[in-house]
Amino acid sequence: MSVRPQNRPRADALDVGPRRAEDLDQLRLITKIAHLYHRRGVRQPEIAARLHISQSRVSRLLSMAEELGVVRTIVVPPPGIYAALEEEIEERFGLTDVHIVDVDEAATEEEIAGELGVAAAAYLQPSMFDLGIVGCLSWSRPVMSLVAHLEPVKRQAATTVVEALGSLGNPRTQLDVSQSTRRLAELLGAEPAFLPTPGVAATPELRDAIVAQDPFARRALELHDKVDFALVGIGTVGLSELLRRSGDLITPEEAQLMLERGAVGNINLCWYDDAGVRIESPLDDRVIGMNLDQLGRVPRSVAIAGGPSKWWPIRGAIRGKWVKSIITDVGTAEALLDDEIMATAQIA
Numbered sequence: 001m002s003v004r005p006q007n008r009p010r011a012d013a014l015d016v017g018p019r020r021a022e023d024l025d026q027l028r029l030i031t032k033i034a035h036l037y038h039r040r041g042v043r044q045p046e047i048a049a050r051l052h053i054s055q056s057r058v059s060r061l062l063s064m065a066e067e068l069g070v071v072r073t074i075v076v077p078p079p080g081i082y083a084a085l086e087e088e089i090e091e092r093f094g095l096t097d098v099h100i101v102d103v104d105e106a107a108t109e110e111e112i113a114g115e116l117g118v119a120a121a122a123y124l125q126p127s128m129f130d131l132g133i134v135g136c137l138s139w140s141r142p143v144m145s146l147v148a149h150l151e152p153v154k155r156q157a158a159t160t161v162v163e164a165l166g167s168l169g170n171p172r173t174q175l176d177v178s179q180s181t182r183r184l185a186e187l188l189g190a191e192p193a194f195l196p197t198p199g200v201a202a203t204p205e206l207r208d209a210i211v212a213q214d215p216f217a218r219r220a221l222e223l224h225d226k227v228d229f230a231l232v233g234i235g236t237v238g239l240s241e242l243l244r245r246s247g248d249l250i251t252p253e254e255a256q257l258m259l260e261r262g263a264v265g266n267i268n269l270c271w272y273d274d275a276g277v278r279i280e281s282p283l284d285d286r287v288i289g290m291n292l293d294q295l296g297r298v299p300r301s302v303a304i305a306g307g308p309s310k311w312w313p314i315r316g317a318i319r320g321k322w323v324k325s326i327i328t329d330v331g332t333a334e335a336l337l338d339d340e341i342m343a344t345a346q347i348a
Contacts, residue, residue: 033058033065096300099325101327113306116327117143119327137233138181138184139233143233163195164290195217195220197288200288207287235267264313306328312342
């Protein structure tokens, strides 16, 4: 009884059709070389010596093996790698880059924020060079976590790290934020540019007066127009826990007003709807910080956010093109592509 060789390609599988004897001989040679190289790990010089042909011909026939389908490359991502999901989100929303982090389903939102920061540090570390002017929204737990886990660069990676928003309420929280900005500047070999003003002034007139009298504030605000790389946090309508602990920036009544206007989230105290369209808020004329128009012009902007409370804010932010890349968790990534899952999330 004859045994059919398992590695011999069928003509119909390879779509080769009727061929002359010499063509089939070459096909057998291609298959043999492919088997030796890919299945048995024999190197090209040894294959050439064994079959008494040149190494250049071995290389050429291996290329033909791929063209004919004798060899088919299959990428199998290891657990925790979501290349296909990342690519689908990039294409759906026109993003430059998406990085998905495998997070425990039982993790709290605070734990998700911390894990995203750790993963973002590892992911971004190799690309931390030639950044120019860096805008940092340090009023974000994932961004603060990222900074805490970054390693110092070997050479200067940026010229300046500028705060994207002024001080907000609680002095202890503000100290943590300022230290995060300073640490990022030190890690990148850059000069820190602080925004030593209230993040929200009591009145529009007071805002203008503060900026007019403070040269450091004016310099920081001028730098916002020149930012080359931005680290961005994404907030809910009613503000993050970090911002809520910093003072009564927005009252429950104002938050309800924003919900009625269709707001789903905010970046740097600038609110927007599910389509990413900017929505007027009671704080617009009083905020001292980087606005959405400035952020949208940044060549490279990376948002770090995740968890069910951020599903709507994230979708609105990427639909509005306010950020160009995002680092998020797998649950959020799946929700962004599924309207039924999104419908289960509350706008907070």
